[in-house]
Amino acid sequence: MNEIRQKPRAGTMWKHYNGDFCDVLAITHECSNEPERPTEVVYQSDDGKVHTWPLATWDASFRYVGQCPLWPHH
Numbered sequence: 001m002n003e004i005r006q007k008p009r010a011g012t013m014w015k016h017y018n019g020d021f022c023d024v025l026a027i028t029h030e031c032s033n034e035p036e037r038p039t040e041v042v043y044q045s046d047d048g049k050v051h052t053w054p055l056a057t058w059d060a061s062f063r064y065v066g067q068c069p070l071w072p073h074h
Helices: 055-061
Strands: 012-018 020-028 041-047 050-054 062-066
Touching: 041 055, 041 062, 050 055, 055 062
Parallel strands: none
Antiparallel strands: 012 020, 012 062, 020 041, 041 050
16 A cells, blocks of 8 residues: 655654654755755654754654644644
């Protein structure tokens, strides 16, 4: 079965391959063409810490879970 890939967006929840869940807060540098400023996903892990992950390798380590509870819907 083919899995439909979901693009990480603010307000979505993801599961890391190690079992931890995280909430995506933002995507950085989406419009940048500069190699030193790659597009990254800003997310908050279950422990409350904020991290970044390169968008180019996001799919290899994270699986889409759904919309974050209590996240404002626009």
